[in-house]
Amino acid sequence: MATTPETTPDAVRQPSRVEILSRREAYRGRATVEEITLRQTRRDGSAQDITREVVRYGSNVVAALPVDIARRCLLLCRQLRVPMLIDQNDPYPLEVCAGRLEQGEGAEDGTRRELLEEFGVTALTLTHVMASYTSPGILGARADLYLATYDGTPRAAGGGLADEGEDIDVIELSFADAAALLVTGSLRDAKSVILLQHLMLRHPGLFPTMNGA
Structure with missing residues (x-):
């Protein structure tokens, strides 16, 4: 009889297969780098020592996509992102509200504060979508992702905190224009893609058909 891949919870590799041998802080600045040496018991029963770095950028992160269902629009922003400048020559990519x-x-509470500081928006409701790790092989920070609702009343100033180097341009887009960003690959921030796709799954009737796109 043919065997099938193990898919039951019992097949999940257990933490007992990993022993932490040493930990040391290798760097501390705006981010910290911790060097960790571990002994891993491989699937064949052999032991292997490996060293990995874990990068942490302060505390955990929150991110939110503010949406106005009645008007079929949402808010994104642009702000300086140095890695995108260096790697893609795109210093001001579109993205959702996010912060530490x-x-x-x-x-x-952190999500509501960030929405007010950066977008000038008081969230009417918050819906937790997921907790994610953008690069679990090296980044230690968890990102809690939310959908937020707002309405058409005038927004507060927003723009972020100048003493943190923030100069945030908030942009209101229709659902149709936001969906087009996905089709063209113009939305490249991972947390923003996740939240927009989640919105489209929750409210498919509010988005134009993607057939033939």
């Missing part, structure tokens, strides 16, 4: 949590701050 402050000491002792909960994810929902």
Whole structure:
């Protein structure tokens, strides 16, 4: 009889297969780099020592896509992103609202604060979409992703905090224009793609058909 791949929870590799041998801080600046040496028991039973770096950028991160269902529009922003400048010559990519949590701050409270600071928006509701790790092989920070709702009332100033180097341009887009960003590959920030696709799955009737796109 042919065998099938293991898919049950019992087949998940357990933490007991990994022993942490040493940890040391290799770098501390705006980010920290921790060097960790581990002993991994491989699937064939042999032991292997490996060293990995874990990069942390302060605390965990929150991100939110503000949407106005009644008017079929949403908010994105542009702000300076140095890695995108260096790698893609695209210093101001479109993205959702995002930021780091402050000491002792909960994810929902941090999301509401970031929306007000950066987008000038008071969230009417917040819906938690998922907790994600953008690059789990090296980045230690978790990102909690939210859909937020807002309405057409005038927004506060927003724009971020000047003392943190933020100069954020907030842009309101129709659902149709936002969907076109996905089709053309113009939205390249991973958390923004996840949140927009989640919105499209939750409210497919509010988006134009993608057939033939």
